[in-house]
Amino acid sequence: xxxxxxxxDSLDAASLEKEADFLRWDDEPDRPREACGVFGIYAPGEDxxxxxxxxxxxxxxxxxxxxxxxxxxxxxxxxxxxxxxxxQAFTEDDLANLRGYIxxxxxxxxxxxxSRIENAQPFLLDSSLGAFALGHNGNLTNTLTLRDRLLRExxxxxxxxxxxxxxxxxxxxxxxxxxxxxxxxxxxLQGAYSLxxxxxxxxIGVRDPHGVRPLTIGRVQEHWVIASESCAIETVGGEAVxxxxxxxxxxxxxxxxxxxxSYVGNAETLPAACLFEYIYFAxxxxxxxxxxLYLARQRMGAQLAAEFPVDADVVIGVPDSAxxxxxxxxxxxxxxxxxGLIKNRYIGRTFIQPDQRLRQLGVKMKFNAxxxxxxxxxxxxxxxxxxxxxxIRPLVKLLRDAGASEVHLGITSPPFRWPCYLGLxxxxxHELIAARLPNAEAIAREVGVDSLHYxxxxxxxxxxxxxxxxxxxxxxxGVYPMPVQMELADRLMLEQEQKLEQVASASIx
Ligand code: SF4
Numbered sequence: 001x002x003x004x005x006x007x008x009d010s011l012d013a014a015s016l017e018k019e020a021d022f023l024r025w026d027d028e029p030d031r032p033r034e035a036c037g038v039f040g041i042y043a044p045g046e047d048x049x050x051x052x053x054x055x056x057x058x059x060x061x062x063x064x065x066x067x068x069x070x071x072x073x074x075x076x077x078x079x080x081x082x083x084x085x086x087x088q089a090f091t092e093d094d095l096a097n098l099r100g101y102i103x104x105x106x107x108x109x110x111x112x113x114x115s116r117i118e119n120a121q122p123f124l125l126d127s128s129l130g131a132f133a134l135g136h137n138g139n140l141t142n143t144l145t146l147r148d149r150l151l152r153e154x155x156x157x158x159x160x161x162x163x164x165x166x167x168x169x170x171x172x173x174x175x176x177x178x179x180x181x182x183x184x185x186x187x188x189l190q191g192a193y194s195l196x197x198x199x200x201x202x203x204i205g206v207r208d209p210h211g212v213r214p215l216t217i218g219r220v221q222e223h224w225v226i227a228s229e230s231c232a233i234e235t236v237g238g239e240a241v242x243x244x245x246x247x248x249x250x251x252x253x254x255x256x257x258x259x260x261x262s263y264v265g266n267a268e269t270l271p272a273a274c275l276f277e278y279i280y281f282a283x284x285x286x287x288x289x290x291x292x293l294y295l296a297r298q299r300m301g302a303q304l305a306a307e308f309p310v311d312a313d314v315v316i317g318v319p320d321s322a323x324x325x326x327x328x329x330x331x332x333x334x335x336x337x338x339x340g341l342i343k344n345r346y347i348g349r350t351f352i353q354p355d356q357r358l359r360q361l362g363v364k365m366k367f368n369a370x371x372x373x374x375x376x377x378x379x380x381x382x383x384x385x386x387x388x389x390x391x392i393r394p395l396v397k398l399l400r401d402a403g404a405s406e407v408h409l410g411i412t413s414p415p416f417r418w419p420c421y422l423g424l425x426x427x428x429x430h431e432l433i434a435a436r437l438p439n440a441e442a443i444a445r446e447v448g449v450d451s452l453h454y455x456x457x458x459x460x461x462x463x464x465x466x467x468x469x470x471x472x473x474x475x476x477x478g479v480y481p482m483p484v485q486m487e488l489a490d491r492l493m494l495e496q497e498q499k500l501e502q503v504a505s506a507s508i509x
Contacts, residue, residue, distance in 0.1 A: 035423035036121070036137040037062030038215070039232055040104040040196040042203040042252040042259070043223035049098035051220070051236050052105040056086045058235035059228055061283060062137070063109035066120035070133035072200050073100035077131045081106075081120040102203050104196040106135035109425065119161040122198070127171035129178060132199045134170070136163035137228055138192030138213045138423040141484040146188065166193060179263045182206055182249050186266040190482050192274075192422040194244070196226055203252040206265060210272040210481050211246030212422050212472060214288045217260070224252040224260055229286035240287065246271050272472040272481030276424060278464050279413045280321055280384040289466055294324050299463035300412040300455060301328025301382060308453035309333065310408045313377040316340030318384075318395065319367075325412045326382035335380070338373045340399065363394040375403030381449075382410045389433035389447050396448045409449040414457050414476040415440075421484040422472065 037059030041048050052069050067089040068081025082089035106121040122133040140162040175181035192212035197204035205226040207215045218225045218233035218240040227233050230240035249265040284294040315337050317326025330337035399407050415434030429435050437443050444452035461468045474480035
């Protein structure tokens with residue numbers, strides 16, 4: 001694991017891509033990747049850096065490339081950020097040096113800007129109101145426009161991250177308070193942003209007007225905490241109170257109002273929550289929009305059973321994320337559920353070469369098929385998504401090698417046909433198996449199953465049990481809740497832009 005800025009000084013796009021692959025080649029090679037997790041706490045008298053560390057630990061699934069914590073003692077801000085997992089990024093000494101009573105933290109997976117230490121968060125900036133730190137989960141869709149505007153105004157951008165663009169805009173915006181600054185900046189931002197901000201005396205949470213990424217407010221004893229997911233609040237001994245509303249700014253400070261004040265950051269709200277948070281990304285022990293994700297996933301399995309009633313002997317799920325849905329399918333069909341695939345949870349990030357052959361070997365190293373459960377059986381395997389198809393194909397082969405007589409595949413999402421521009425790393429469109437192949441029959445042939453069914457969008461929405469118009473379904477339909485700059489499909493775009501600018505200025509001088 002590289003851990004210093006000098007490892008990526010070259011802006012050569014190919015080498016940056018290679019490094020990004022190095023870092024993202026972990027144990028789930030064909031899953032969509034979440035962008036980031038954020039956490040914040042305002043708790044006088046508590047070791048807020050340590051609480052934030054464990055909050056980030058619970059959000060590790062949302063980003064594994066870098067982690068950071070910033071604290072305030074009421075006057076000074078301190079920051080520590082490092083490449084790697086939360087457990088690798090901080091030592092006891094680091095936590096001891098992060099003093100204060102307010103903290104924010106961030107775990108990162110890069111969707112805009114490559115994986116390197118300068119892009120790790122929180123960012124620490126100066127502003128007209130003094131220093132502040134910011135952590136961002138999501139992706140802006142008008143990054144290029146905002147970046148050009150900042151550069152024209154004479155601002156210097158130190159990183160290639162859209163999160164820095166938000167931070168710079170806040171830094172230079174007018175406003176007598178940070179809440180006023182945010183009210184000025186939010187109408188200019190398009191895209192997905194769930195933010196935590198730390199000022200010398202405040203903890204601030206912000207959610208974009210579409211509420212694409214989750215953000216939850218909770219209590220730990222009498223203190224306020226803000227986190228990407230409710231599971232992180234419960235992990236540190238707290239209780240979730242409510243979601244931050246789309247377009248809302250919540251400010252925690254020690255000046256009365258029970259400590260928490262709500263502002264309208266952008267009144268033009270049009271909720272478009274990410275469906276994939278419900279299907280796969282968020283932890284099953286979290287709740288979003290008042291819905292338990294574990295129960296929603298069970299209902300997705302039941303809905304799949306209604307749409308895809310296969311005659312089978314046993315139902316298995318691809319561990320661990322599809323387990324609740326597989327149990328829901330089995331219960332709805334009155335079929336036995338079993339663990340047909342055993343996952344090696346410790347193989348972690350062993351393989352670092354991202355070529356196709358090793359990706360397929362990686363699946364074998366990761367899963368073992370249980371012949372005692374599968375031999376001679378007609379199997380329904382439930383999974384939550386197929387991206388490229390590179391994981392599912394070798395999994396099907398494992399089942400057949402273990403003696404399964406038939407393999408039927410049920411997917412608890414509609415076909416993934418379009419990229420995500422809102423904070424998820426999926427794949428480029430030509431890599432998506434459902435965009436490459438014309439229908440489910442062709443995909444079934446390619447991945448080697450006897451039959452295949454994708455849960456319909458109607459079935460998915462019915463399982464979540466919230467109004468359809470409150471969701472984004474861009475990766476299934478190609479219709480996004482906001483305009484997107486298609487160039488953002490390449491998350492290394494900003495490096496390439498920066499390189500072109502460097503070449504241009506070198507040739508002028
Ligand atoms: S495009 Fe898909 S993955 Fe991206 S925010 Fe919308 S629903 Fe979520």
